[in-house]
Amino acid sequence: DQQVKQNSPSLSVQEGRISILNCDYTNSMFDYFLWYKKYPAEGPTFLISISSIKDKNEDGRFTVFLNKSAKHLSLHIVPSQPGDSAVYFCAANPLPRSDKVIFGPGTSLSVIP
């Protein structure tokens, strides 16, 4: 039973346009959400996070939106660059101060020059 879902396995976007990566979750007790980016043959690297008490967090070209009522979050990348081509994982802390993080299956983003 997937508690964190990323229903789009892949996404292609033109350079300069907006990339929107989506994530849905089932557990209303999730307290913190994180996005990780992964290049081939490398480990995931942290990108941006958001607390459940917020609905938006922004860091440069990256913005994460959280809709708690819909149990949905999204990562916006504006403008998209070819170097953004990677797999993006959505992850969630299931409880406050939990030591465990639950990862979604990932979405592969291709930014076309």
Next chain:
Amino acid sequence: NAGVTQTPKFRILKIGQSMTLQCTQDMNHNYMYWYRQDPGMGLKLIYYSVGAGITDKGEVPNGYNVSRSTTEDFPLRLELAAPSQTSVYFCASSYSLQGQPQHFGDGTRLSIL
């Protein structure tokens, strides 16, 4: 600044063989984790540790063992390798405060034949 270092990067094992995947971090993080990633899937937690001498099971611990004798090192042991353990293994570490991101190594690609 090495961060999290995993060795080896690649390994092929025969069914029934044993091996240890090494992981070391130089960030003085108390929390360390082992994940496996199967194709098209998210990262699944195998074992984790909240400090030297303390380990606990994650989501998929069967067939694995860990130890944590120092803050820096968190080896993962496969005792009787099975084809189902063919995967990419990632080690990570964090301060483990709520919402704190994990720092990942570059992974070990393991094939059991």
